Amino acid sequence: MGAGADVLWQQDPEIADILDGEARRQADSLQLIAAENFTSLAVLAVLGSSLANKYAEGYPGARHHGGCEYVDAAERIAVDRATALFGAEHANVQPHSGSSAVLAAYAALLRPGDTVLAMGLDHGGHLTHGSPANFSGRWFDFVPYGVDAETGLIDYEQLAALARHHRPKAIVCGSISYPRHPDYALFRAVADEVGAYLIADAAHPIGLVAGGAAPNPVPYADVVCATTHKVLRGPRGGMLLCTAELAERVDRAVFPFTQGGAQMHTIAAKAVALGEASTPAFTAYAHRVVEHARVLAAALSAEGFALTTGGTDTHLITADPSPLGVEGRTARARLAAAGIVLDTCALPHGDGRGIRLGTAAVTTQGMGTPEMARIAALFTAALREEPEEAARVRAEVRKLTRSFPPYGR
Numbered sequence: 001m002g003a004g005a006d007v008l009w010q011q012d013p014e015i016a017d018i019l020d021g022e023a024r025r026q027a028d029s030l031q032l033i034a035a036e037n038f039t040s041l042a043v044l045a046v047l048g049s050s051l052a053n054k055y056a057e058g059y060p061g062a063r064h065h066g067g068c069e070y071v072d073a074a075e076r077i078a079v080d081r082a083t084a085l086f087g088a089e090h091a092n093v094q095p096h097s098g099s100s101a102v103l104a105a106y107a108a109l110l111r112p113g114d115t116v117l118a119m120g121l122d123h124g125g126h127l128t129h130g131s132p133a134n135f136s137g138r139w140f141d142f143v144p145y146g147v148d149a150e151t152g153l154i155d156y157e158q159l160a161a162l163a164r165h166h167r168p169k170a171i172v173c174g175s176i177s178y179p180r181h182p183d184y185a186l187f188r189a190v191a192d193e194v195g196a197y198l199i200a201d202a203a204h205p206i207g208l209v210a211g212g213a214a215p216n217p218v219p220y221a222d223v224v225c226a227t228t229h230k231v232l233r234g235p236r237g238g239m240l241l242c243t244a245e246l247a248e249r250v251d252r253a254v255f256p257f258t259q260g261g262a263q264m265h266t267i268a269a270k271a272v273a274l275g276e277a278s279t280p281a282f283t284a285y286a287h288r289v290v291e292h293a294r295v296l297a298a299a300l301s302a303e304g305f306a307l308t309t310g311g312t313d314t315h316l317i318t319a320d321p322s323p324l325g326v327e328g329r330t331a332r333a334r335l336a337a338a339g340i341v342l343d344t345c346a347l348p349h350g351d352g353r354g355i356r357l358g359t360a361a362v363t364t365q366g367m368g369t370p371e372m373a374r375i376a377a378l379f380t381a382a383l384r385e386e387p388e389e390a391a392r393v394r395a396e397v398r399k400l401t402r403s404f405p406p407y408g409r
């Protein structure tokens, strides 16, 4: 738990006990939440360092606070690593989260009341893509596009028709649950035809992009929004990539428009994660993540789950469990009782909810294709409504996770 663990136990055993319990929960159960991963110990070390004490409003070389020489160096390295890794002209590594990155992208390009085309929330759009409960839906006029009822793939004809009809100021490309690669060139062509900005919200696939296991949106999008904590395996946070032309607008949209002081411990941890993501080992990891998702998806399909789009090209799998006689929420609860942790998701054109899972975390732990087949079998067993079965699956999950401790102990 790091060097501070003993001090915390001495001072605040109530919280220390919670940290201990969470570490055990992560190690003892199967982490299949598609947006989660295990960071390296190096990333964790930076997060718990003296950089957490530092105030640094502004940008390197132009701060509103003194004493920024070390954190300036860290932020410059993070920016340089991000631009090099993704081939971007400019990077902003300050957004506190994926949502903050999207907010800043909108602030850079749009005015309240502007029309924006984005994937509908019931088809896999994120809250920041026009939910009435989110600033996006309150301040902009969102028009939803969706996926085809037959194939589950993005309906590009509908997208183009909606763009021609509504003439949006921006088109958002990205989803929380779409398991295929978006056709960025097609999105760009539609945006160009109607004079719209293209914003790629690549929060999920950016880690695969880093490892060359998914197409890069940077050459196509005006602004790319990303998270650093999903497949990319860094600290919780956001990131923006854009053209040199938009650099100043994007930077001002982050600070001072939507954020205050940058979180320098997180930014330095982003630099470490981006360094890790630039290695051949990470390239191999990203490709393994996708291979594992393909194998797990095929095994789940063989067990009777109805896969959205029939499979996956990414780390992400979405499926309708109803052929096995359960709805998504029930499936999530029964799987959780057996130590298998995942999310539910919207089922475009379907009834009830589906399940959404990903292979980023279990792949970081070192699991391989044989484990994916075992996991699929555990799914079906856990969904049977028999208490003894849940206990048996729980024991199997323990056995499996014990062989792949996330931090090697």
Ligand SMILES: *Cc1c(COP(=O)(O)O)cnc(C)c1O
Binding pocket: 035, 097, 098, 099, 100, 102, 126, 128, 174, 175, 176, 201, 202, 203, 204, 227, 237
């Ligand atoms: C995860 C995600 C976000 C938000 O990231 P947070 O860090 O949770 O704010 C935004 N858009 C998409 C598509 C995402 O998958």
